[in-house]
Amino acid sequence: MSAGPLRQPQLRPDDLDPEQRTLYDSIVSGPRKGGAFELVDEDGVLQGPFGGFLLSPPVGDALQRLGAAIRYRTSLSGRMRELAILLVAAHHHSGFERHAHEATGTVVGLTAAEMHAIHSGSIPDGLEPAELAVAELTRAMLAGDVDDRLWARCVPELGARTAYELLVLVGYYSTLALQMRVLRTDLPD
Structure with a gap:
């Protein structure tokens, strides 16, 4: 907490x-x-x-x-979604999000090594191209913006709809992390 x-x-x-x-x-x-x-x-x-x-x-x-x-109800695969959520959890040091979404990540096929890499601040090796695009965009969004070069490289791989859904996902889970931190309900990271 x-x-x-x-x-x-x-x-x-x-x-x-x-x-x-x-x-x-x-x-x-x-x-x-x-x-x-x-x-x-x-x-x-x-x-x-x-x-x-x-x-x-x-x-x-x-x-x-x-x-x-x-x-x-998004076009993100389960792996892409949980990868992004766990990147948000790591960025915000949200223990609850990590706990809940590592459990869900396992169900959708993220490996322990992939989740360890995320928690350690890295993008896991061996991701599919769309998953890598999700990870790179998520990290840029968490840093505050996506530059034109990264957008041009990643969005064609995902499509505009999926990129938008990812943007909303990052904002939503960042909101939850902030809520739990301020209300003192988050778990230790």
């Missing part, structure tokens, strides 16, 4: 008002259900960024729907 006391209430299902409960039910029964990591703890408290979503159900619902679209 980040330094300092927890700033986010640990809301159990019985603590929720009707608007929060609707959002909670949507998260735990939606496409994330049965994934590679537990959404709730033994008391039913939402884990990672999801508990924070309950602080403002209208905003939290928009975020969780965006996250579901990024995870389940």
